[in-house]
Amino acid sequence: MLSVLIQTLNDEERLARTLASLIGGAVEGVVRDVIVCDTGSTDQTHRVAEHAGCLYVASGGIAAGIRQAKGDWLLLLEPGARLAEGWIDEVVAHTARQTMPARFSRARGSRVPFLSRVFSGNRALAEGLVISKRQAAAMSKNARSAEAIARGLATKRLDAEIWVAPVK
Incomplete structure (x- = not known):
C-alpha cells in the first residue's frame, strides 16, 4: 500500500x-517497505537502515528509491521527523479517496513562530509528503532530491500530526 x-x-x-x-x-500492514536513499553518508546510517529491515539505496538518489518502491503511494519524510499517533488511519483514508498529494499538520510542540519560519527558510519536506508513486516518478525526472519533489506542490492538509525534524 505505502512505501x-x-x-x-x-x-x-x-x-x-x-x-x-x-x-x-x-x-x-500499511507500510509495505521503507527505502533509505543515501547521498554519501560516512557514519553508520547504512547499518541503522539494514538493522531495521529497510532497503538501502546508496546511489541513484531519490529517483532510484521511487523506482524500487512497491507501494502505489509514497510517504517522503526527513530523517528525524516523527509521525504522531493516529497517522495511519488518516493516510489510509486519504489514499483511498484522493489523488492529490498531502502533508501532515505540525504537532503543537513543533510549531514555529511566523517570523522564525519566514527568516529561517522553508523546508518543503518538513511536514512530510504523501504522494502517488506515478506523480513522484514523473517529478523525479527533473528533481535531484526529495526536497525538490516536495517544493511548490499544491497539497491537502491531513489531520494527522508530525513532529518536524530539528534543523541540522
Missing part, C-alpha cells in the same frame, strides 16, 4: 527516531 522514502546524509540517529515512529504502520 516510505527517507533521503539521508550522515543521519544515523535521526533515521532511527523516524523509523521508530513507523513501526505501527508496519504492524498494521
Whole structure:
C-alpha cells in the first residue's frame, strides 16, 4: 500500500527516531517497505537502515528509491521527523479517496513562530509528503532530491500530526 522514502546524509540517529515512529504502520500492514536513499553518508546510517529491515539505496538518489518502491503511494519524510499517533488511519483514508498529494499538520510542540519560519527558510519536506508513486516518478525526472519533489506542490492538509525534524 505505502512505501516510505527517507533521503539521508550522515543521519544515523535521526533515521532511527523516524523509523521508530513507523513501526505501527508496519504492524498494521500499511507500510509495505521503507527505502533509505543515501547521498554519501560516512557514519553508520547504512547499518541503522539494514538493522531495521529497510532497503538501502546508496546511489541513484531519490529517483532510484521511487523506482524500487512497491507501494502505489509514497510517504517522503526527513530523517528525524516523527509521525504522531493516529497517522495511519488518516493516510489510509486519504489514499483511498484522493489523488492529490498531502502533508501532515505540525504537532503543537513543533510549531514555529511566523517570523522564525519566514527568516529561517522553508523546508518543503518538513511536514512530510504523501504522494502517488506515478506523480513522484514523473517529478523525479527533473528533481535531484526529495526536497525538490516536495517544493511548490499544491497539497491537502491531513489531520494527522508530525513532529518536524530539528534543523541540522
